[in-house]
Amino acid sequence: EDQVTQSPEALRLQEGESSSLNCSYTVSGLRGLFWYRQDPGKGPEFLFTLYSAGEEKEKERLKATLTKKESFLHITAPKPEDSATYLCAVQGESGAQKLVFGQGTRLTINP
Amino acid sequence: ETGVTQSPTHLIKTRGQQVTLRCSSQSGHNTVSWYQQALGQGPQFIFQYYREEENGRGNFPPRFSGLQFPNYSSELNVNALELDDSALYLCASSLRAYNEQFFGPGTRLTVL
Numbered sequence: 001e002d003q004v005t006q007s008p009e010a011l012r013l014q015e016g017e018s019s020s021l022n023c024s025y026t027v028s029g030l031r032g033l034f035w036y037r038q039d040p041g042k043g044p045e046f047l048f049t050l051y052s053a054g055e056e057k058e059k060e061r062l063k064a065t066l067t068k069k070e071s072f073l074h075i076t077a078p079k080p081e082d083s084a085t086y087l088c089a090v091q092g093e094s095g096a097q098k099l100v101f102g103q104g105t106r107l108t109i110n111p
Numbered sequence: 112e113t114g115v116t117q118s119p120t121h122l123i124k125t126r127g128q129q130v131t132l133r134c135s136s137q138s139g140h141n142t143v144s145w146y147q148q149a150l151g152q153g154p155q156f157i158f159q160y161y162r163e164e165e166n167g168r169g170n171f172p173p174r175f176s177g178l179q180f181p182n183y184s185s186e187l188n189v190n191a192l193e194l195d196d197s198a199l200y201l202c203a204s205s206l207r208a209y210n211e212q213f214f215g216p217g218t219r220l221t222v223l
Contacts, residue, residue, distance in 0.1 A: 004153075031209055032209070032211075034211065034212075036214075041199075041217075041219070042216055042217065043115075043117075043201050043203075043214035043215050043216045043217045044154070044201070044214045045214070046211055046212070046213055046214075049211050087153055087154075089153070089154075091209065097142075097144070097159050097161075097166060097167050097209060098144070098156035098159065098167055098169060099146075099154070099156060099203075099212060100156070101153030101154050101155075102153050103151070103152055103153050104152075104153055
């Protein structure tokens with residue numbers, strides 16, 4: 001069964017303090033690993049898709065990387081507006097089309 | 112380009128009742144997936160529809176059912192509501208089953 005574990009559950013940073021969020025996964029044949037951002041009471045907002053180990057993608061202050069067992073979401077010099085829950089999900093070959101999500105990391109950036 | 116829309120935004124029902132939630136997919140997308148998200152948890156896959164046919168189902172009982180229409184909009188129906196059905200219900204659309212999924216704002220269902 002495909003599984004995703006995210007750590008830490010919650011992270012509080014000062015504005016400008018860089019850090020990384022972790023997503024560990026087990027999947028039978030990775031079709032894709034997805035990162036989403038979710039604000040309270042709203043639907044997840046798509047950020048990145050990674051397909052193979054070694055791949056990296058960047059968007060503004062965010063950079064996602066992928067290995068065979070985990071993915072990292074690096075946040076550089078964050079701003080208060082980066083505060084949100086960040087969700088990681090995998091899509092495996094055996095699970096067909098569904099996304100299997102982790103529980104998320106709740107990120108708070110203090111000004 | 113119009114994104115994924117869902118209705119209603121909020122809904123309050125009592126135990127045993129039935130509910131229908133609606134979703135309009137993003138323009139050009141023919142695949143719709145439904146997820147249930149309990150407070151503080153990640154979304155859980157309910158089922159997916161591709162070109163009006165169910166294309167996969169998660170571990171949810173048969174009282175959770177769905178439809179997809181020719182214009183690719185979709186409905187989620189839940190019968191015999193239970194207290195544990197209280198959650199945020201999310202609809203996501205994609206170009207095909209294995210592409211990125213784009214989520215709507217969700218419907219917050221409260222069962223009393």
